[in-house]
Amino acid sequence: MRRPLLRATAISAVGALALSLALSLASVSPVAAEKRADFDTTSVRPASAPEVTSTDYPAGDRAHGSVGRAGEFTFSNNGVDAATAYHYSVNDASCSTKITLDEPGANATVTITPTRDGPNLIHARTTDAQGRSSACELVYVFTVAPLAEPVAYFPLNEGQGTTSTDVMDRSRTATALQDLEWTRGRVGARTGQSYRLEGTAAQVGGNSMLATDGPVVDTSGSFSVSAWVYLDELPTGNATALAQAGESGSGFQLGYQGGDAQSWAFAMASHDGDPATWTYADATTPVETEVWTHLLGIRDADSGEIALYVDGVERSRVEHADAWNAEGELLLGGGKHEGELTHQWPGAIDDVRIWDRQVFDEPLAGDREARSEVWKLANRPTALGGRWMLEETEGTIAADASDHGLDATLHADPLTAWNQAMNDVTFAPGVSLNVAEREHLITEGPAIRTDRSYSVAAWARLDEVDHDSVALAQGAFTLGYEHAPGGGNWVLKVASADGAGASEWHRSLSIHKARFGGWTHLAATYDHSLGQATLYVDGVAQGTVEISDALHTGGPVTIGGSWSEGGLSDPWSGDLGDVHLYQGVLSRHDINNVYEGLIPTSSP
Missing domain, CATH: 2.60.40.10 (Immunoglobulins)
Structure with missing residues (x-):
């Protein structure tokens, strides 16, 4: 040849x-x-x-x-x-x-x-x-050269004042056009080696959008824009989370499309003027209020296409050949139409990023845990929703060690629950629960959204039982033991909608039989972007199950059983310790950190 x-x-x-x-x-x-x-x-x-x-x-x-x-x-x-x-x-x-x-x-x-x-x-x-x-x-x-960092990044962690700083260019700020309020964020600031759930986000609405002094990206070329967004209520018309203004209109808009569509949308105009022809990449998935949602809009100059990703999943890709460069200000919480600022966002915005390139939806590394940029934006960093170390020595309150402040109430005799259990792997104390008395701990509300990516973990020591026994649960998931003749397995159960208004439960079982009488570390992840749930036992991945339409029922966190329809089921018999719940997907390295009693440090 x-x-x-x-x-x-x-x-x-x-x-x-x-x-x-x-x-x-x-x-x-x-x-x-x-x-x-x-x-x-x-x-x-x-x-x-x-x-x-x-x-x-x-x-x-x-x-x-x-x-x-x-x-x-x-x-x-x-x-x-x-x-x-x-x-x-x-x-x-x-x-x-x-x-x-x-x-x-x-x-x-x-x-x-x-x-x-x-x-x-x-x-x-x-x-x-x-x-x-x-x-x-x-x-x-x-x-x-390797992947470039964003050209602009507004974490929105100020928590006070009327300006937010671009950490990629600290001479650039976004300034509120009117008074600005701050609220609980999705992606918090680093504290030591971890991310906080609390953080802050810009609470916009009315005319309180933020604006830079000038453009941050050339909208005629390839670019990407992303943000975590939160709707207080469903808008009656269009609502824009991010836009870059021109003389008359916006070069792009990322947010919510009202009217008959009522959908998440990434839109671009044919030219800077009125009337302009708009191209919409919009999602068919329902828009939910009062929940953080990750939106990502991408323009591909090669193909002349624009794409919309919602929570890490591509929902729409359409042709848009007539891109132009909007040379006005970047707007957070609104857009521009016919020369006027409009389409204010009724809710909160967090973690705004802009790139002068495409964000990739394919892993760029060859290892088995490699994930795409799109996936990482929607699933990392993990946010600690609740942690109960269960090291109390008295009383009926188990403190939440996260900044969520979601303490759990002990339904047991404190004299027998505390000061009895000692984990011989981590040498940390735990709580002892009597199955005959149906003892457990429970919070007043949920720590995480179970219809978004999440991760959970707990140390468990199970007495020999002849029934199912749940170590940790919140509404649409349970983590624990599934009994079977001759010995059962550790199990993760996740509920999804069956299309007929009822719940369908999916199970991921441990490879080996559960061990009675010894401490075992149980962990699980639900990856909303990939539609997969995985069980881990002592840091080792077990089975993975496919999940579609995962549910969020809003129930409380239950430690030592499962709470449904106002009652406790499948109570725990034995000891439990160091319970973690996170929004986002922990990596194997993260799970190993949690095993050791550390906070994971995965970053986007």
Whole structure:
């Protein structure tokens, strides 16, 4: 097989890594070979592939741009004046993407968005009017920098005052146009090595939106915008969480589309004026009030598409070719229409981020726990919803060690519940519960939303029983023991809607039988973005079950049983200790930290 011609000007600086990759691509798969059979490679074929240049991503081993940041690449005829089309591919030797020329031999400029860092290879070929083609060969090698940080990031953790600082550029602030209130946030500020649930968020509404002095991103190119949003009530019309203004209207709007749609939406206008044609990427999933929801809007300059993600799941992708650059202020809590600020957001906004590139929905690392940027934004950082260390020595109140302040009430004799249990793994005390007396602890309300991603954990020592026994529960999940003749298993049970108004329970069982009389660490995660729930026993993943339409019933946290319809079921027999509940998905490393009694430190 003829090897691709390697251009010295393109690869001399990139070293052995790019050369090795190029040679591996020279071996064409049967599928690629079949595709190549569609063109003529006779002796009168074009003599050479096109030449490629780029000022955004110059050739060589010096890194430019970023993964996800689009760049322009110009293809020229390289002496083939009869060229009518160029065909290229990035990081494979298929030459499958066609560029049809306006006239023979013309130059053509295309936008390419790199999807990996390090050396990237462009293969290309030239075809003429008779369909004759040059060989598909390596024509350009360029090096891409790793994923770029946001160009603007407003954590909104000030908690007071009328301004919020962009932590990526501290000279930039967003200033409230009227008085601004602050409320409990979804993503809190770091305290030591953990994130707080409390944090703060901007409570906007009326005319209390925030605005920067100028633009933060070019809306005519590729860009991404995201925020955690909270609706106090369903808007009667449109409501905008984020927008960037032009002279008359907004270049984009991320928020809620009213009218007949009544949906989450990412929208872009055809031009800055009225009337403008709007393109909507909107979700068909129901809009919920009084719950934090993560919204992410992406514009892909390569494809001319815009996309909307809700809680880490792509809900819509539509074509929008007529992008323009809105050169006005970034607006938090409203938008601009016919020259007026409008569409105020009736609720709270938290953790606003803007990128001058696409945010990726594919993992960029090869390990099994690698997750995409989109996933991380919707599921990290985890927020501590409640922690009961159960180290009390007297009384009937078990303190919540998180900043949620959701203390649990002990329904047991304090003299026998406290000062009796000692975890011989962590050497920390716990609570002893008498199953005959149906002893348990219970809070006044929920610590987490169970229809969003969450994680839970508890240390448990179970006496030998002949019935199901629950260590930890909140409405739509239970974590504990499922009895079976000959010995049962540890189990996670998660409820989802069955489509007929009732609940359907899904079970994830431990690989091995449960061990009576010894301390065991039980943990579980529900990944709302992937629709999966996983049980962990002593830090080791067990079974994973698929879940759709997970429920939130709003019930209390119950330690030592399951609470439903005003009564306790499946009471615990034995000891429990160090109970954790988080909003978001803990990693294996995080679960190991919780095992050791530490707070997880995963970040987005």
